Amino acid sequence: MTGSEIRARFLEYFRRRGHTVVRSSPLVPAQDPTLLFTNSGMVQFKSVFLGEERRDYVRAATAQKCVRAGGKHNDLENVGRTARHNTFFEMLGNFSFGDYFKEDAIRFCWELLTEDFGLPKDRLKATVFTEDDDAFALWKRVAGLGEDRILRLGEKDNFWAMGDTGPCGPSSEVHFHQGDHLPCAEEQAGRTCLGPACDCDRWVELWNLVFMQFNRDASGTLTPLPKPSIDTGMGLERFAAVLQGKQSSFDTDLLRPLIADIEKRCGQAYGRDEEADVSMRVIADHARAATFLIADGVTPSNEWRGYVLRRIMRRAMRHGRMLGLEAPFLWDVTGAVVAVMGDAYPEIREAQARVAETVRQEEERFAETLDLGMAKIRQYLDEHAGDARKIVDGRFLFTLYDTHGFPFDLAQEVLEDAGFRVTPETQQAFDAEMETQRERARAKASFGAAESGDPSVAIYQQLSTQLAKPEFLGYRALAAPARILALVADGKRRREARQGETVEIILDRTPAYAESGGQQGDTGSLMGREGQGEIEDTYYRGSQLIVHRVKVSQGHLREGEEVAVSVESRRRQGLRLHHTGTHLLHAALRAVLGTHVAQAGSLVAPDHLRFDFSHGAALKDGEVEDVEDLVNEQVQANIVVSPAEMDLQEALRSGAMALFGEKYGDRVRVIRIGDFSTELCGGTHLDATGQIGLFKVTDEGAVASGVRRIEAVTGEAALAHVGREESALRESAGLLKIPPLELPRRLAALLEEQKRLEKQVAQLETKLARNQAQDLASAAKQVTGVSVLSARLDGLDPDGLRSVVDTLRDRLPSGIIVLGSAVDDKVSLVAAVSKDLTKRFPAGRLVQEIAKMVGGGGGGRPDLAQAGGKDASKLDEALGAVAGWVERMAQA
Numbered sequence: 063m064t065g066s067e068i069r070a071r072f073l074e075y076f077r078r079r080g081h082t083v084v085r086s087s088p089l090v091p092a093q094d095p096t097l098l099f100t101n102s103g104m105v106q107f108k109s110v111f112l113g114e115e116r117r118d119y120v121r122a123a124t125a126q127k128c129v130r131a132g133g134k135h136n137d138l139e140n141v142g143r144t145a146r147h148n149t150f151f152e153m154l155g156n157f158s159f160g161d162y163f164k165e166d167a168i169r170f171c172w173e174l175l176t177e178d179f180g181l182p183k184d185r186l187k188a189t190v191f192t193e194d195d196d197a198f199a200l201w202k203r204v205a206g207l208g209e210d211r212i213l214r215l216g217e218k219d220n221f222w223a224m225g226d227t228g229p230c231g232p233s234s235e236v237h238f239h240q241g242d243h244l245p246c247a248e249e250q251a252g253r254t255c256l257g258p259a260c261d262c263d264r265w266v267e268l269w270n271l272v273f274m275q276f277n278r279d280a281s282g283t284l285t286p287l288p289k290p291s292i293d294t295g296m297g298l299e300r301f302a303a304v305l306q307g308k309q310s311s312f313d314t315d316l317l318r319p320l321i322a323d324i325e326k327r328c329g330q331a332y333g334r335d336e337e338a339d340v341s342m343r344v345i346a347d348h349a350r351a352a353t354f355l356i357a358d359g360v361t362p363s364n365e366w367r368g369y370v371l372r373r374i375m376r377r378a379m380r381h382g383r384m385l386g387l388e389a390p391f392l393w394d395v396t397g398a399v400v401a402v403m404g405d406a407y408p409e410i411r412e413a414q415a416r417v418a419e420t421v422r423q424e425e426e427r428f429a430e431t432l433d434l435g436m437a438k439i440r441q442y443l444d445e446h447a448g449d450a451r452k453i454v455d456g457r458f459l460f461t462l463y464d465t466h467g468f469p470f471d472l473a474q475e476v477l478e479d480a481g482f483r484v485t486p487e488t489q490q491a492f493d494a495e496m497e498t499q500r501e502r503a504r505a506k507a508s509f510g511a512a513e514s515g516d517p518s519v520a521i522y523q524q525l526s527t528q529l530a531k532p533e534f535l536g537y538r539a540l541a542a543p544a545r546i547l548a549l550v551a552d553g554k555r556r557r558e559a560r561q562g563e564t565v566e567i568i569l570d571r572t573p574a575y576a577e578s579g580g581q582q583g584d585t586g587s588l589m590g591r592e593g594q595g596e597i598e599d600t601y602y603r604g605s606q607l608i609v610h611r612v613k614v615s616q617g618h619l620r621e622g623e624e625v626a627v628s629v630e631s632r633r634r635q636g637l638r639l640h641h642t643g644t645h646l647l648h649a650a651l652r653a654v655l656g657t658h659v660a661q662a663g664s665l666v667a668p669d670h671l672r673f674d675f676s677h678g679a680a681l682k683d684g685e686v687e688d689v690e691d692l693v694n695e696q697v698q699a700n701i702v703v704s705p706a707e708m709d710l711q712e713a714l715r716s717g718a719m720a721l722f723g724e725k726y727g728d729r730v731r732v733i734r735i736g737d738f739s740t741e742l743c744g745g746t747h748l749d750a751t752g753q754i755g756l757f758k759v760t761d762e763g764a765v766a767s768g769v770r771r772i773e774a775v776t777g778e779a780a781l782a783h784v785g786r787e788e789s790a791l792r793e794s795a796g797l798l799k800i801p802p803l804e805l806p807r808r809l810a811a812l813l814e815e816q817k818r819l820e821k822q823v824a825q826l827e828t829k830l831a832r833n834q835a836q837d838l839a840s841a842a843k844q845v846t847g848v849s850v851l852s853a854r855l856d857g858l859d860p861d862g863l864r865s866v867v868d869t870l871r872d873r874l875p876s877g878i879i880v881l882g883s884a885v886d887d888k889v890s891l892v893a894a895v896s897k898d899l900t901k902r903f904p905a906g907r908l909v910q911e912i913a914k915m916v917g918g919g920g921g922g923r924p925d926l927a928q929a930g931g932k933d934a935s936k937l938d939e940a941l942g943a944v945a946g947w948v949e950r951m952a953q954a
């Protein structure tokens with residue numbers, strides 16, 4: 063049975079039993095900024111389990127794409143070395159939200175495994191939490207397992223918790239017996255194999271059922287949940303290996319075709335040499351992870367998710383080199399990933415060109431990294447050539463690794479080849495630097511949740527279960543009456559807030575838009591019976607609560623009272639202009655550059671917009687204008703902007719662009735602008751495009767590898783921008799006393815003229831210096847019988863210096879000449895030695911010696927050599943050292 067058939071059969075089984083089959087959510091978790099990547103099926107249902115959100119189904123099943131890379135779940139370095147570790151994998155799961163519980167969960171699991179998939183019952187065992195008598199009894203009764211086939215295990219193995227507080231409960235696992243012929247470390251150590259609880263490969267964990275039964279509070283007390291839930295997960299790759307009779311997920315039809323692709327590229331067969339096999343597994347696994355991550359909008363960078371992606375790709379490239387693949391290859395392997403997985407996950411087919419381009423650029427960058435790193439290593443070797451102990455400094459290795467991304471093992475290899483040693487001392491220094499770095503990363507990663515010390519997190523978690531989702535009225539109204547449901551300050555609920563205080567206020571309904579989808583929140587005012595306040599900002603707390611930050615300007619505001627809310631309309635109008643402008647820009651970019659353009663980030667402010675998108679190259683001349691023109695055409699056509707609500711599936715079928723990384727409910731809002739643009743969007747928009755008036759791009763550039771950024775303005779802001787540019791033009795034209803339209807031609811002529819003059823000045827300076835050469839020649843000194851002339855001629859470039867040297871040579875038929883000059887901090891040196899002296903005083907060595915003193919280097923022929931340097935303050939000293947060098951050489 064193929065991996066695809068297993069996936070389909072699993073979902074179909076649960077569909078027939080009343081489960082809604084839900085699409086895999088993106089790898090970048092939409093609502094959880096603290097989670098690196100989606101790493102299990104339950105991630106997209108977290109707020110449902112927490113009771114913060116309702117869906118119109120109570121049973122669901124998914125095949126969820128997951129990435130585990132680094133952290134407690136999966137050390138990247140293990141991938142490829144074991145049969146089971148994968149960074150990217152699919153998790154099959156069924157979920158019950160307060161519907162069925164342990165009995166059905168166990169029944170479904172057992173029936174599906176033994177009947178639909180036909181696994182032999184005598185090769186299966188179950189584990190339960192040691193105190194979970196219910197589950198123990200159910201495995202006996204429902205599955206007919208004997209007591210010897212049900213293991214009771216402790217909290218470490220069979221108890222699950224969402225976090226330090228919140229839902230938790232016992233879990234139960236099903237293990238499959240692969241055979242006792244496989245090696246077991248316990249047995250090799252003279253003990254007995256622990257069966258399903260053992261780390262060896264004899265028993266493999268197939269399916270994990272979590273019984274969410276309790277809520278744990280801050281004191282650690284467990285309270286039973288009123289509606290216990292089910293969360294299960296089964297790794298598809300591992301399951302496929304069992305069903306296909308393979309030891310390793312890499313031998314299944316999900317991964318083996320990728321290894322075959324790599325075999326072809328490197329001309330080596332899999333299964334012959336363990337080291338080569340490891341490399342092939344690494345590349346196969348990492349190509350999958352990279353393809354899916356990039357398709358979901360992650361781009362390689364030095365921060366957070368982008369950094370993990372970069373590490374994954376570079377590790378694959380490094381292993382490619384070990385297989386002899388020197389030229390970029392990984393980008394092409396992503397094509398094989400799409401061939402295997404594209405039917406199940408159409409988003410990677412859609413993104414195929416962008417994925418390949420991103421990977422190829424990263425491969426080229428990595429080649430540069432290797433070159434740069436090798437140069438740094440050579441420099442290190444030069445500087446430490448005199449070391450007695452020849453032990454590599456761990457801090458140097460860390461800088462290479464961390465700042466330049468140079469692989470540790472490669473650096474070690476090169477340094478050891480040069481006679482240096484990597485010792486525990488090296489490792490210690492490296493680890494210490496790494497630990498500091500981790501601390502920094504940890505501080506950065508924990509900005510979202512409880513660890514940030516935000517005292518309000520707990521209160522909003524509580525409020526989101528107590529209060530209904532506020533009704534948003536702002537698509538139609540800018541003012542409305544509403545009731546204050548809660549006031550919060552410093553993490554505590556308040557009965558009232560007085561003049562001068564700032565509080566967060568939740569209303570039952572509001573016309574104010576909370577920041578989301580890139581659009582900034584509304585400001586406005588709030589008026590009660592005995593006071594009023596300014597709304598300074600509006601945003602979400604949790605996934606549902608709209609919060610207004612209010613400064614009380616008069617009297618006081620109270621919980622429960624009716625207030626009149628109004629939104630600051632000028633700012634809102636600016637936001638509408640720029641949001642509709644953003645949609646037009648997005649569609650225009652796809653029309654001009656191609657459909658590979660995908661939104662990577664967006665900011666909608668009242669006075670400008672910023673749009674990040676995937677595109678492999680800088681925009682060509684004229685492309686920005688084409689985009690601008692296309693948008694302005696839509697503006698002039700004054701197209702009606704029509705919002706509509708529909709089902710997500712219906713919206714996607716109608717061709718609406720959905721942004722990967724965004725989370726959508728079942729009912730979604732679609733913004734259609736004629737036939738030009740259709741997007742899923744919750745933002746506030748214009749009634750018709752004509753209101754934009756004018757659209758102007760103000761800036762275009764790169765933000766990360768494969769991601770470009772455009773900044774633009776609309777409406778009044780666009781007019782103001784054009785006005786500023788116009789007055790700058792007029793002012794420039796005024797200085798030249800010409801009409802503005804003649805500026806380009808006149809400026810070109812002026813630049814041409816300037817270049818000509820600069821050349822003339824250089825020629826004149828050389829001429830002048832040559833005339834001085836006569837005086838210079840007379841300044842030559844006799845050193846051990848040799849005429850030596852060293853002089854400084856500031857302002858001359860190397861060409862000028864050489865020309866003066868030529869003149870001097872005529873006047874000093876036998877002798878040594880060194881001329882130096884400094885322009886700003888840049889030092890040039892030229893040395894000439896007459897033919898009769900080159901044996902004893904080679905010019906190349908002379909110039910090398912003195913260039914060192916000005917922080918530079920150079921060389922050349924025995925009779926003429928030149929050098930550069932960067933420390934002009936040492937130039938006189940360097941020139942003064944020439945006589946000494948001649949003396950030393952004469953004695954040698």
Ligand SMILES: [Zn+2]
Nearest residue numbers: 246255260262
């Ligand atoms: Zn064992």
Ligand SMILES: [Zn+2]
Nearest residue numbers: 579743744745
């Ligand atoms: Zn939008």
